[in-house]
Amino acid sequence: MGVVEFQDVVRRRRMVRDYRTDPVDPEVVERALANAVRAPSAGFSQGWAFLVLDTPEDVARYWRAAADDVENADRWLTGMMRAPVLVIPCSSKATYLERYAQDDKGWTDRDEARWPVPFWHMDAAMASLLILQTATDAGLGSAFVGVPPARTAQVRAEFAIPDDHDPVGLITIGHRADAESPSGSPRVRRRRPMGDVVHRGHWGR
Numbered sequence: 001m002g003v004v005e006f007q008d009v010v011r012r013r014r015m016v017r018d019y020r021t022d023p024v025d026p027e028v029v030e031r032a033l034a035n036a037v038r039a040p041s042a043g044f045s046q047g048w049a050f051l052v053l054d055t056p057e058d059v060a061r062y063w064r065a066a067a068d069d070v071e072n073a074d075r076w077l078t079g080m081m082r083a084p085v086l087v088i089p090c091s092s093k094a095t096y097l098e099r100y101a102q103d104d105k106g107w108t109d110r111d112e113a114r115w116p117v118p119f120w121h122m123d124a125a126m127a128s129l130l131i132l133q134t135a136t137d138a139g140l141g142s143a144f145v146g147v148p149p150a151r152t153a154q155v156r157a158e159f160a161i162p163d164d165h166d167p168v169g170l171i172t173i174g175h176r177a178d179a180e181s182p183s184g185s186p187r188v189r190r191r192r193p194m195g196d197v198v199h200r201g202h203w204g205r
Helices: 005-010 026-036 058-065 075-081 093-099 118-139 149-159
Strands: 048-053 085-091 141-145 170-174
Touching: 005 118, 026 048, 026 058, 026 085, 026 093, 026 118, 048 075, 048 118, 058 075, 058 085, 085 118, 093 118, 118 141, 118 170
Parallel strands: none
Antiparallel strands: 048 085, 085 170, 141 170
């Protein structure tokens, strides 16, 4: 599938939960990662990193660590486990605190109270969106889901994720099982009207 215009990428992007097992072109994965590292980064901290699982063995290792019962998977898990590429974006709070303690920033106390919103997670999320958009641009399906909190320790241990990096989610990438129904099932919720989410000059206007 050829490259599409940006507006088409935005319009076509969906969270896909049912994949075929066909392999993904490695060049697409590399392009997605190259785009991800161009995401906004407070103070150019670049406090994100990406664990890429793109072999059947590594993908299976993830699901065994993250899911309760892969041998008796429900429909959702069955569809997700077929995705041939997984990316776990991780954020590093320590990198941001260290960056803003440098001379050109000057917050030498590294006080987290200076960060009422955790930009390390936000920037990792924006990098994740660039991966999702790149997958759409290449004609692939993708989804962003959470790493189950009760299983985060197992995932960390399985893949030796360092303590100073926190998984912020899981990105699945692959070919949609049903091109006519990207999510694997009919959409059951409509998007909220723009008037409900865009407020100009005053909330509610």
